[in-house]
C-alpha cells in the first residue's frame with residue numbers, strides 16, 4: 001500500500017533532475033504520473049522510466065506559457081487517467097543575469113515560464129479538480145534563491161519569491177474546495193542522481209541553456225556551507241512531495257516545506273565547515 005494509491009499526479013518540467021526524481025517518488029507511493037515538459041525527450045523519458053519501474057505514466061509535450069497547450073494537456077490527462085489529484089509545478093529556465101545588464105526580453109521570458117507557467121497550469125488543473133470535486137494537492141517548486149538575495153540571478157529570485165506568495169494566495173482561494181496548495185523549497189542539489197537518471201533515460205542532461213552568460217552562478221562551496229555538510233538529492237524532494245500530496249498532510253496548506261539541509265535556517269556568519277560540533 002502506497003500513500004498515493006489511486007491518485008493521479010501531473011508534474012511540469014520533468015527533466016531527469018528534480019522533477020524526474022519527484023515523479024519517481026510519487027510513483028513509488030502508488031500515484032499514476034503525467035510528466036509534462038516542453039522537451040519531448042524529458043516528457044517521454046520520465047514516463048517511460050516510471051513504466052519500466054512498474055508504475056503507470058504518460059508523457060505529454062507542452063509549453064506551460066501557452067494557455068491552449070496547457071488546456072489540451074490537462075484535458076489529455078483527464079481523458080487518460082480520469083482526472084488529476086496532485087499537481088507539481090516545476091518548469092523553469094535558468095539564466096545568470098543581473099538587473100544592470102539583463103535584456104528585458106530575457107527577463108520577460110524567464111518570468112513567463114516561472115510565474116505565468118505556474119499560473120496557467122494551476123488555473124486549469126484546479127478548475128478540473130473543482131469540477132470533479134477532488135480534494136487535490138498542488139505543490140509549487142521554489143528555491144532557496146526565492147527566499148534570499150542572490151546576486152546576478154534577478155529574474156529567477158524574483159519569480160521564485162513571487163511563487164511563495166502565489167502559493168499562499170491560491171491556498172486561501174481554493175481552501176473552500178478542500179484543495180491544498182503548498183510549496184517545496186529545494187536548494188543546491190547533488191547532481192549525481194540527475195546524471196544517473198539521464199543515463200537510464202538515454203537523454204542529455206543538463207540540456208543547452210537558452211541564454212549564455214559569462215557568469216556561471218554563485219561562487220562558494222555549497223557542500224561546505226550546508227549545515228548538514230551534504231547536499232540534498234531529488235529523491236529527498238520526492239519523499240517530501242509524497243508526504244505533502246498525501247492525506248497525512250490533510251491539515252497542511254499555504255505552507256513552504258524546506259528540504260534544504262538547513263540552508264535557510266543558518267546564521268549567515270556561521271561557517272559549518274569550520275565547526276565540528278559539540
Ligand SMILES: NC(=O)c1ccc[n+]([C@@H]2O[C@H](COP(=O)([O-])OP(=O)(O)OC[C@H]3O[C@@H](n4cnc5c(N)ncnc54)[C@H](O)[C@@H]3O)[C@@H](O)[C@H]2O)c1
Pocket residue numbers: 012013014015016017018019036037038039042062063064065089090091092093113117141142143144185186187188189206
Ligand atoms: N537544480 C537546482 O539546484 C535547484 C535548486 C533549487 C530549486 N530548483 C528548482 O527545481 C525545479 C527543477 O529544477 P532542475 O534543476 O531539475 O531544472 P532542469 O533545467 O533540469 O528542469 C527544468 C525543466 O523545465 C522544462 N521547461 C523549460 N521551459 C518550459 C516550458 N515553457 N514549458 C514546459 N517545460 C519547460 C525544461 O525543458 C526542463 O526539463 C525548478 O523549479 C528549479 O527552479 C532547482
